[in-house]
Amino acid sequence: MxxxxxxxxxxxxxxxxxxxGLMALGLSVIFGVxxxxxxxxxxMMSIAMYLTVLLFSGLHLDPxxxxxxxxxxLFVFGxxxxxxxxxxxxxxxxxxxxxLLVALAxxxxxxxxxxxxxxxxxxxxxxxxxxxxxxxxxxDATKLYAGAAAIIAAALLFAFFRFxxxxxxxxxxxxxxTGALVVGLDVKRLYALxxxxxxxxxxxxxxxxxxxxxxxxxxxxxYTLLAFVIVITGGLGSMAGALLGGLLIGVxxxxxxxxxxxxxxxxxxxxxxxxxxxxxxQGILGKRSI
Amino acid sequence: xxxxxxxxRRRLLAGAAATGLAAPSIxxxxxxxxxxxxxxxxxxxRSGFEASIGQDCQRGVDIAPAxxxxxxxxxxxxxxxxTESNVxxxxxxxxxxxxxGAQLLIGAFDSGQTTAIAQVAEQKGIPLVINIAAAPDITExxxxxxxRNFPTAPMILGDAFENQMELFRIIxxxxxxxxxxxxxxxxxxxxxxxxxxxxxxxxxxxxxxxxIAYDPTARDLSVEVAKAKGSNADALxxxxxxxxxxxxxxxxxxxxxTPQAILSMGPxxxxxxxxxxxxxxxDGPISFVPFEDPNKKLAKSLQAALxxxxxxxxxxxxxxxxxxxxxxxxxxxxxxxTSDPKGLADAIRTTNITDNVSIGPGIQFNAKGQxxxxxxxxxxxxxxxxxxxAPKAAANAKPxxxxxxYANRT
Numbered sequence: 037m038x039x040x041x042x043x044x045x046x047x048x049x050x051x052x053x054x055x056x057g058l059m060a061l062g063l064s065v066i067f068g069v070x071x072x073x074x075x076x077x078x079x080m081m082s083i084a085m086y087l088t089v090l091l092f093s094g095l096h097l098d099p100x101x102x103x104x105x106x107x108x109x110l111f112v113f114g115x116x117x118x119x120x121x122x123x124x125x126x127x128x129x130x131x132x133x134x135x136l137l138v139a140l141a142x143x144x145x146x147x148x149x150x151x152x153x154x155x156x157x158x159x160x161x162x163x164x165x166x167x168x169x170x171x172x173x174x175x176d177a178t179k180l181y182a183g184a185a186a187i188i189a190a191a192l193l194f195a196f197f198r199f200x201x202x203x204x205x206x207x208x209x210x211x212x213x214t215g216a217l218v219v220g221l222d223v224k225r226l227y228a229l230x231x232x233x234x235x236x237x238x239x240x241x242x243x244x245x246x247x248x249x250x251x252x253x254x255x256x257x258x259y260t261l262l263a264f265v266i267v268i269t270g271g272l273g274s275m276a277g278a279l280l281g282g283l284l285i286g287v288x289x290x291x292x293x294x295x296x297x298x299x300x301x302x303x304x305x306x307x308x309x310x311x312x313x314x315x316x317x318q319g320i321l322g323k324r325s326i
Numbered sequence: 327x328x329x330x331x332x333x334x335r336r337r338l339l340a341g342a343a344a345t346g347l348a349a350p351s352i353x354x355x356x357x358x359x360x361x362x363x364x365x366x367x368x369x370x371x372r373s374g375f376e377a378s379i380g381q382d383c384q385r386g387v388d389i390a391p392a393x394x395x396x397x398x399x400x401x402x403x404x405x406x407x408x409t410e411s412n413v414x415x416x417x418x419x420x421x422x423x424x425x426x427g428a429q430l431l432i433g434a435f436d437s438g439q440t441t442a443i444a445q446v447a448e449q450k451g452i453p454l455v456i457n458i459a460a461a462p463d464i465t466e467x468x469x470x471x472x473x474r475n476f477p478t479a480p481m482i483l484g485d486a487f488e489n490q491m492e493l494f495r496i497i498x499x500x501x502x503x504x505x506x507x508x509x510x511x512x513x514x515x516x517x518x519x520x521x522x523x524x525x526x527x528x529x530x531x532x533x534x535x536x537x538i539a540y541d542p543t544a545r546d547l548s549v550e551v552a553k554a555k556g557s558n559a560d561a562l563x564x565x566x567x568x569x570x571x572x573x574x575x576x577x578x579x580x581x582x583x584t585p586q587a588i589l590s591m592g593p594x595x596x597x598x599x600x601x602x603x604x605x606x607x608x609d610g611p612i613s614f615v616p617f618e619d620p621n622k623k624l625a626k627s628l629q630a631a632l633x634x635x636x637x638x639x640x641x642x643x644x645x646x647x648x649x650x651x652x653x654x655x656x657x658x659x660x661x662x663x664t665s666d667p668k669g670l671a672d673a674i675r676t677t678n679i680t681d682n683v684s685i686g687p688g689i690q691f692n693a694k695g696q697x698x699x700x701x702x703x704x705x706x707x708x709x710x711x712x713x714x715x716a717p718k719a720a721a722n723a724k725p726x727x728x729x730x731x732y733a734n735r736t
Contacts, residue, residue, distance in 0.1 A: 041556035044581075048548045154377030156569055158603060165579040165607070176548065176580045249545045250569065254374055258545070293549035298540040299510045301549070 037294075040172030045294045046287060047175055051183035053286020055244050057279035058186035059259065060266035061193065062237030068273030069210040069230040072122060072133050076141035078259030080235055084110055084242025085251040086148060089157045092246075099159055103185060103243045107236040114235025119228040126227070141256065148253035156250035164247070182244035189240045190279055193233070197275070206230050210273075265305055269312050271322025280320060284308065363401035364659040364670075366652065367423030369433030369443055374411025375543045376436060378568050378599050379644055383435055383457065386648030389631040393649070396627070399656035409439045417442040424450050429665045430658075432651045435644070437461035438512035444472045453658075453671045457651040458644065461516045465696040471671050473695040475650050475684075477616050477702065479513070479520040485702030486591045486614035487528040489716040493612070493704060496715075497727045500531040501560035501586050507550060507574070508565035509542040509592075517565040517591060535559050542567045551577035561585045565592040571600055575607055579732045586728040587612060598639050601710050608707050610729035612715065617703035618646045619685040619720045628683050640712050646683050653679065654689060685720050 063077045074080075087106050091097045121140075125133050166177035197203040209216040209226050216223050249255070262285070270281025285305045292304035312319060368387055371380035387404060394402070407423050409416035416439035420431060424446070431447050431454045434440045440459035447454035448469045456464065456474040460482055465474050477485070494500040506521065508514040518537070525534075536557040540550050551574055554562065562585045566574065571594030578584065588611035594600060595611040618625045618641055628649055629641050654677055659665065662673035675695070680688035686701040704716040706725060713723035 037553075037556045041552050045549050045552050048552075052546060052548075149373060154373045154381060155599060156378060156572075156603075158572075160603075165576065167580045167582065169582070174581055250572070252375075252377070254377070255545075258543070290549050294553055298538060298544075298547075298550045298553070301544075302541070 038172075042291075042294065043172065044174055045290045047173065048179060049287040049290025050283060051176070051179040051286075052248065052290070053283040054183040054186040054279070055179075055241055055248065055282070056262065056266055056286050057282025058189055058244065059238055059241035060263045060270070060278040060282050061190060061275055062234035062241070063263045064267045064270070064273055064275055064278040065193070065237065066231055066234035067267070068275070069206055070118070070122070070126070070227045072126070072231075073137070074231075074234065075134060075137035075260060076144060076256075077238060077263050078261070079141045079144035079256035080110065080113070081238045081242040081245065081259055082148060082251060082253065082256040083113070083144060084239040085246045085255070086152060086157070088243045088246045089159055089251060092159045092161075093157075098161060099243050099246055100181060100185070103240055106243050107189075107239040110239025110242075111232040111236035113232075115228045115232035117235070118231030119224070122231065123224050123227060126224075141260065145253050145256055148256075152253060154252065154254075156252045158250045159246045161247070178247035182247050185240065185244050189237065190275075193237065194275065196233075202226075202229065206233075265309050268319055269309055271319025274319065274321045274323070277319050277321035284320075361400065361663075362665070363403040364655065364665055365405060365427050365429045366402045366655050367405045367407060367420070367426075367428030367431045367433075368648075369407045369409050369416060369419055369423070369431060369439070370648075371411040371435055371439065372406075372408040374409075375569065376411040376567065379435055379593060379597065380409075380411070382597065382599075382642060382644040383648040385632065385636055385639070386457075386645035387652065389628065389635050389645070390649050390652045393624075393627055393631055394652065394656045397653075397656075398660075399653075400659050402652060402656055402659075407433075409434050409436070411436065411439075413438045413442045416440075417446055420446040421450075424452050428452065429667065430455065430655050430670055432457055432648070432655065435459065436511075436513065437464065437516065440464060441512070444469060447471050452667050453674055455651045455654050455674065457648040459513075461512050462520075463516075465694045469695060471667070473654070473671075473674050473677075473691050473697075475654060475689055475691075475697045475700070476647050477700045478696065479516040480524055481698070481700065482591060482614070482616065482702060483517065483520045483524045484527075486704075487524065487530060489614050489702055489704040490530070490589065491528060492716045492718070493725050493727075494531060497725055499727065502532055503535045503557075503559045504532050504561045504563040504589070505536045505538065505554040505557045505559040506534045506563045507538045507540065507554055509567055509570060510539040511542050513592065514539070514542070514565050521563075521591075532560070534563070540570070542570055544570060544573070547573040548577050548581070550574070551581055551583070555581055555583045559585070561587040561589060564588065564590045564595070566590065566594045567592070568594045568597050568599060571595045571597075572603055575600075575604055579607060582733065584729055584731045584733070588729065589614065591615070593643065596705055596707060596712055597642060597644070601640070601707060605710075606735045607732060609709060609735070610707060610726070612704055612706045612725065614702055614704050615643050616647065616700055617643055617685055617705055617714070617720075618683050619703075620714060620722060621720060622681075622683060624681050625683045640710075650683055650689065653682065685717070 066074050088099050163177050168175045266281035270277030289301040293301045370383050407419040420443040435458045437459045453471045460479045462478040508518050590613040596613040601608045658673035662669040705712045715725045
């Protein structure tokens with residue numbers, strides 16, 4: 037096999053992994069602060085994907101232009117969801133939270149199925165079939181744009197949590213729930229903001245993902261599972277870990293497909309998960325719980 | 327407290343008059359041999375990763391009643407069920423349909439799901455007419471209630487190689503090497519095994535330089551296509567589904583590789599959604615598949631009915647064989663004169679329909695319940711339409727070879 041094939045596949049894996057990372061970032065942010073595992077994560081991404089398809093087919097709006105507006109819509113959706121539905125469940129047993137979010141996931145999948153039917157929908161942008169060539173390296177243009185957008189979105193998120201007062205307050209809630217209450221922080225509002233930010237992340241990832249894959253109502257559960265694999269590998273609650281996990285899974289899937297058999301791509305991703313759980317249960321960049 | 331009914335002379339007369347008016351219509355119905363419609367459970371993957379094809383099969387169901395009526399066949403009551411593209415769900419839905427009163431089952435496009443349904447049908451003694459499923463094992467189990475009007479994987483492959491040789495003779499050229507990509511589900515695996523078994527029997531001018539199996543639910547096939555491209559093969563040989571066919575095409579364009587030919591031995595590449603979604607990029611692939619004989623009278627009726635119900639759609643394998651499954655059911659019900667499952671199964675076993683839609687001499691079943699007389703067609707995508715290239719008797723166009731470069735189409 038020519039060496040350029042390995043190079044091309046590795047680059048494609050990195051770019052896909054970046055988008056995976058952005059998607060998983062939302063899950064990690066939500067869990068890291070609210071301590072709720074969002075089992076409707078992939079399904080929320082499919083909402084963003086359908087919004088992208090609708091705006092593209094109806095108004096011919098380019099997905100890259102719609103990135104921020106759709107992320108904002110998902111932010112509102114996430115905020116309302118946390119404030120109206122999930123906040124009352126915060127102090128309830130974990131299985132209640134689990135069932136609530138699984139129910140939400142099922143509702144989203146079936147609502148999308150009723151609204152849009154089972155057919156795959158796609159966004160055919162003018163650059164949908166473009167690729168850039170540098171010598172033997174051929175890079176898929178859509179994956180490059182998606183990867184770049186994922187890096188920018190992740191950088192903005194890091195900056196927000198590092199420097200913005202609200203971001204610092206959210207981190208305070210994550211570090212010490214009682215302490216945050218004692219100093220007078222409105223924890224429930226901050227939780228809703230966090231869920232909104234996580235949903236915005238997954239919304240941005242969904243917009244990017246429509247450039248790479250077709251959307252169907254059934255796409256959500258597979259991405260929920262993928263997001264879990266990524267955040268557990270990278271470290272649940274760690275933002276850098278989510279990005280690293282995404283990259284690792286993206287590149288592993290790509291190279292395993294090339295070096296072994298494409299049928300075994302997912303097997304290798306899950307093998308990494310098993311290894312991490314065995315030797316570093318807190319994830320690659322996760323903090324060990326006491 | 328029980329209600330007391332007062333029967334007056336006036337009420338009695340009115341009741342008698344009503345009975346008198348109704349009686350002739352009952353007699354009339356008996357006189358013409360009208361009977362309750364046969365309850366037919368149609369199992370298709372209406373959701374899940376095969377949803378598009380399941381919905382396409384459903385169109386074959388939707389256009390059937392008027393045609394069956396015009397052929398003088400009895401009415402059918404269709405009971406729809408969704409297998410959700412899942413083997414376990416298919417089994418559960420088959421059981422539920424039978425419990426709900428289905429007297430005959432039809433389905434289910436996918437070999438894995440159909441295998442599960444066949445087990446239920448046989449166990450419960452309810453006839454199953456398979457519309458589409460190619461895994462040969464299904465009709466090798468000695469089942470008494472399972473009938474298949476669709477070629478098995480070895481039949482498809484044998485015909486496919488015959489049709490390929492016919493095409494190579496027509497164009498005076500052939501690829502020297504191919505890379506074989508196939509889905510790794512029941513159908514894809516059966517076809518892959520079949521190719522290795524059947525290919526040596528034909529003097530095929532090419533050799534398979536690499537075999538790439540992949541997950542039919544894959545979201546991204548860039549690695550698979552990169553690997554295929556890296557093999558430097560002349561052409562692509564494929565056994566795929568719809569979504570993966572579209573993904574592969576996109577990757578071929580992005581990775582700047584136009585093989586000499588795309589030779590498909592499964593669904594996906596000729597389907598309407600493929601043609602519509604990819605537009606100009608859909609032109610060129612040649613599919614070797616069970617297909618309609620456009621010269622048959624009933625094929626023309628089916629085309630007209632489809633054009634009326636779904637303007638702009640091409641008649642596909644999904645419509646043809648799903649319609650024919652209903653045709654078999656209605657024909658058997660008419661001849662059997664009963665909805666008794668055993669009587670229906672006996673009638674299906676003696677089916678002899680020569681006025682049908684698919685390529686071949688017609689619909690008959692052998693002792694195993696398999697229609698072994700079906701023939702494939704070679705069809706090529708041309709400007710959003712399907713041209714039949716082979717067999718000669720059903721051909722309506724000459725092959726375009728090699729494929730036009732993707733680079734000139736974007």
